[in-house]
Amino acid sequence: MLDQQAAGDPRTFGTATRGETVPTVPPAETAADAVDVSALLERGRTLATPVLRAAVDRLAPPMDTVAAYHFGWIDAEGNPAAGDGGKAVRPALAVLSAEVTGASPETGIPGAVAVELVHNFSLLHDDLMDGDEQRRHRDTVWKVHGPSQAILVGDALFALANEVLLELGTVEAGRATRRLTTATRALIDGQAQDISYEHRDRVSVEECLEMEGNKTGALLACASSIGAVLGGADDRTADVLEKYGHHLGLAFQAVDDLLGIWGDPEATGKQTWSDLRQRKKSLPVVAALAAGGPASERLGEILAADAKSSDFENFSEEEFAARAALIEEAGGREWTAEEARRQHTIAIEALDAIDMPDRVRAQFTALADFVVVRKR
């Protein structure tokens, strides 16, 4: 699956029908074209998953079972499942970053595992706070195991993330944990902003970008540098890698926001017009509202009326399609695609500030390309 998505030429994308909304990527000047991204993602997954599973197995029952369900390793009845573990961009970045300073990819494994644990801690809690019932094509943990287990297992994964790093007992592990903690705080800030924005009529583009930088940028920044930190990289190198990851995260989220409206449900595992159904003030929406002009104003009126509507839950496909068309007409779709391209460029150019093997640089670039061409 991933192979086909990753293997496509990024430059052929950019059409405007549903399921093909991903932005055009400018021609790469590195050897990124030659990189097998699916193999890179597979390497991260292969290295990280056994250690992740061993860490989760340490949890006391029933938390181990609940976590295994969340990760897709078992189904709701406890039977083994070949779950969809997600795109695995973070573990791929973490093990790759270890190679920046010449360490082995394996050096990055505890970092990859810790980042995955923090990411999944936040998913467990956010799904509960947001009332989201589906994740990765399956019922969310709070739906299956109840709110208390979602809170408790989230807490446990967060603690486990620190444990996995700190039990290394090295100075580097302490530095890595500190950076992970900073990222986690940003993640929580972002969720707080997301919740507070839900209760507001208008959110500015700047506020939306700040929230997305916290919710997505901070942990991708940590993923992109944590292997290097464990490998003994100095703070400047780690900061540069964090900059790459932060802007990659913003590109990632811009694409997510496009997929949240125009994504193919088959690929995303979400409902059609998912973010519109949830009244999410995502980038295409806030950009369209900020654009001005007739379509923007009409959209503002419609969304204001929707916010008061008691019948919103029963809206038809056509009604959501009409809102999506207005967002596009007001320029929200193209603005967001352009923002994804812009952040993608900043991310790749950030890497120019530090030395690393050409192969590693090409792989960072290829992962960035993948993030903006993905369909899920």
Add this chain to the structure above:
Amino acid sequence: MLDQQAAGDPRTFGTATRGETVPTVPPAETAADAVDVSALLERGRTLATPVLRAAVDRLAPPMDTVAAYHFGWIDAEGNPAAGDGGKAVRPALAVLSAEVTGASPETGIPGAVAVELVHNFSLLHDDLMDGDEQRRHRDTVWKVHGPSQAILVGDALFALANEVLLELGTVEAGRATRRLTTATRALIDGQAQDISYEHRDRVSVEECLEMEGNKTGALLACASSIGAVLGGADDRTADVLEKYGHHLGLAFQAVDDLLGIWGDPEATGKQTWSDLRQRKKSLPVVAALAAGGPASERLGEILAADAKSSDFENFSEEEFAARAALIEEAGGREWTAEEARRQHTIAIEALDAIDMPDRVRAQFTALADFVVVRKR
């Protein structure tokens, strides 16, 4: 308030009317009698609170306000309040432990703050999971600010705990964070056990003690050693201090379980027969059920019927008093008081394994005495 409680002679307690249920403490052989416990608690509070407040102030709005409400620094309307910050045993232990190896009490401050942050993270989440509506004589955070804020601010306090330690950037801080992480994992295990026991008819005394060791022992163990770790103590010294704290925690919880049934609501801030109303399988209950004999059997029948009763919420004072009397008749009250004394003794004797200044040893002993004679 605390002064009067602390100033009382521990050996005069041990009667069996409500509000005076605290166990008799054997004559101390150290100079603990001469220690001013209220001054020791006040010192911990005075050193830790400003740093704790500064840490909480770092949280993004509205989390800073929600956390300030939880700590009792402001009321539900946001006005300053002279809140009841709790007994402050943990910060007192943390700064005292720094003195074991000759460091200043101030060395223990980041440890005291981190432990308080973790403790309050767990209170925020546990109150929500348990549906508890009152804490420290006030509505709990989820009642006032909603479940999402309780989850989010709990997460933020947990992250902040690690941040406060790791930003010290020392090897000792890394070791302290690792120990705190271990304690936090135990805390979460204990809550998982607590929740699972609620759905069971019977819980053994051993299971109850294991759960209480996790929920209360682990963090008191960490509080009793974290200042020493930050002061450069070796692992053996830290382990001994943890042993003291672990058994102190078990004594603490045994007393809490007594107060949860026979405590004076004025002092505890809880309802009369609080733990009985919540059907808590606390030590006096499980010990009474395990004791055998007519009262124990009668209690078992009544509690089994209660579990199925649809009218339980409307039970009268007299009905709860009758259950409490049966627990006492079956020996659950005396067993728990004896258990508190036993754990108190193990805690104090554990300290014999390491050297420390006589004054510091006397203060550890006096804090242990305080824990078992308190009325709230």
